[in-house]
Amino acid sequence: MNHYPIFLALEGRRTVVFGGTEAAVAKLRLLLKTTSHVNVVTPDPDPRIVRWADEGRLTLHRREQAPGDALCCPIAYAAHEDADEDAAALRMAAADGALVNVVDDLANSQFITPAIVDRDPVVVAIGTEGAAPVLARSIKADLEARLSPVTGLLARAGKTFRKRVETLARGAPRRAFWSDYYTTTGPRAVADGVDPVDALRDLLDEHLIARDAPGHVDLVGAGPGDPELLTLKARKALDRADVVIHDRLVTNDVLELARREALLIDVGKEGFGAATDQQTINELMIRHATQGSYVVRLKSGDPTVFGRLDEEVEALDEAGIGWSVVPGITAASAAVATVGQSLTKRGRNGAVRLMTGHDMKGFAEHDWRALARRGEIAAIYMGKRAARWMQGRLLMHGADGDTPVTVVENASRPDQTVRSASLANLPDALSGIAGPALILFGLAPRAAAQFVRQPQEVAL
Ligand code: SAH
Numbered sequence: 001m002n003h004y005p006i007f008l009a010l011e012g013r014r015t016v017v018f019g020g021t022e023a024a025v026a027k028l029r030l031l032l033k034t035t036s037h038v039n040v041v042t043p044d045p046d047p048r049i050v051r052w053a054d055e056g057r058l059t060l061h062r063r064e065q066a067p068g069d070a071l072c073c074p075i076a077y078a079a080h081e082d083a084d085e086d087a088a089a090l091r092m093a094a095a096d097g098a099l100v101n102v103v104d105d106l107a108n109s110q111f112i113t114p115a116i117v118d119r120d121p122v123v124v125a126i127g128t129e130g131a132a133p134v135l136a137r138s139i140k141a142d143l144e145a146r147l148s149p150v151t152g153l154l155a156r157a158g159k160t161f162r163k164r165v166e167t168l169a170r171g172a173p174r175r176a177f178w179s180d181y182y183t184t185t186g187p188r189a190v191a192d193g194v195d196p197v198d199a200l201r202d203l204l205d206e207h208l209i210a211r212d213a214p215g216h217v218d219l220v221g222a223g224p225g226d227p228e229l230l231t232l233k234a235r236k237a238l239d240r241a242d243v244v245i246h247d248r249l250v251t252n253d254v255l256e257l258a259r260r261e262a263l264l265i266d267v268g269k270e271g272f273g274a275a276t277d278q279q280t281i282n283e284l285m286i287r288h289a290t291q292g293s294y295v296v297r298l299k300s301g302d303p304t305v306f307g308r309l310d311e312e313v314e315a316l317d318e319a320g321i322g323w324s325v326v327p328g329i330t331a332a333s334a335a336v337a338t339v340g341q342s343l344t345k346r347g348r349n350g351a352v353r354l355m356t357g358h359d360m361k362g363f364a365e366h367d368w369r370a371l372a373r374r375g376e377i378a379a380i381y382m383g384k385r386a387a388r389w390m391q392g393r394l395l396m397h398g399a400d401g402d403t404p405v406t407v408v409e410n411a412s413r414p415d416q417t418v419r420s421a422s423l424a425n426l427p428d429a430l431s432g433i434a435g436p437a438l439i440l441f442g443l444a445p446r447a448a449a450q451f452v453r454q455p456q457e458v459a460l
Helices: 022-031 047-056 081-097 131-148 152-167 172-191 196-211 232-242 277-289 309-319 331-339 387-396 423-429
Strands: 014-018 038-042 059-061 074-077 099-102 114-118 122-126 216-221 243-246 261-268 293-298 322-326 353-356 379-380 404-409 417-422 437-441 457-459
Touching: 014 022, 014 081, 014 243, 022 038, 022 074, 047 059, 047 122, 074 081, 081 099, 114 131, 122 152, 152 172, 172 196, 172 232, 172 331, 216 232, 232 293, 232 322, 243 277, 243 353, 261 417, 277 293, 277 309, 331 379, 331 387, 331 437, 379 423, 379 457, 387 423, 404 423, 417 423
Parallel strands: 014 038, 014 074, 038 059, 074 099, 216 293, 216 322, 243 261, 243 293, 353 379, 417 457
Antiparallel strands: 114 122, 379 437, 404 417, 404 437
16 A cells, blocks of 8 residues: 555645646535635636635635745645646645645655545545556445435434433444444435434434343344345344354355454354354353344354254243344255256246255155156255265155256355266265255256356266
């Protein structure tokens, strides 16, 4: 980082622009938004500069630049659009102790002005050190679209209210109040034509009433791994969480979205290996929620699919702690999306099974005879170890050895792989697979010709 970003306090201070050109006008538009005393030194001002001077918004010195013009100015702009005059301005202003920006001359500038998204007092500055102005513009356009026009209005109202919010305890309760205000209550109030200060007052009352209530647990689906496959609700939950209790299969890319101050607790289970037992997970959720925290219990995929959701919900109910479920994209949905197939298809299968290869008692029993029928489709979770056993069961009940089987490992993640096999060689298709894998029984990847974004595929 060659340029250190700062926000400079300009209230009551002088700023100066040398030159009366179009470039000077552009810089003045920005400076006039500040609370500084703006000065322009030029014998030949653009008519807009004259008008601003007449309106009393800046002081115009109609003369050549001279030593001392930048005295007491933290910053100065050389905007003559003339190399010699700008060089002279730079010399004099620097001697006066100002930091100088020479317009459109990165090499000679002591500071540069970022692209800004202005929701005063909320200001986002974007800089690329001159490397990628087009990128800066596109980031600015993105942010302009994302930051509601009322952001500034809300922030100004919020500022007047800060003292009163001190009645709420520091930390989680205050954060919850402000997050509620900026994301929900505030924008809604403005849309309804309500003064944000009134909305703040009502909201504070609500939070004071809720103050003594225990915390809350959201059981949230983290999806198959790609953070873009999170729901907006999951994203918001992570933004607000005080505590995130997550499984091993939740990816780092998703965990990184958790609020920086959130306490992350890994209760992961490695295959058949050691896991935090259910009792301990329940206790963790209950302990943190009882202390008033907002707890996100983050589970891979969808929490209602092989997610031990009910055990946790029952424990929360017993402890009298409020909870809700935020669904997620389950591995089966991600896997079929990868291979361009449907879980159900008119004329082929009107039902689909979400199955597990093993359960608490070991390899899981299913209705193999029904599944062995032509056209049946199953998404098999946790099927790696049980593959050979399932293969035997299915063949024994009359399934065709040629039935297509697709194994999708690490679905939706950068290291995703797809293996296209048949029931006869299913165990081989699973050899060497280290990541989480979903077995799609009865489905082959869509033919390559029609399937544009071909995943890394191994035919067996
Ligand atoms: N609740 C999760 C499933 C948890 S069980 C969901 O809805 O997806 C764990 C099993 O899910 C793994 O053994 C694997 O079979 C499957 N799985 C989870 N994430 C996966 C991924 N990204 N790719 C392939 N399979 C995945």
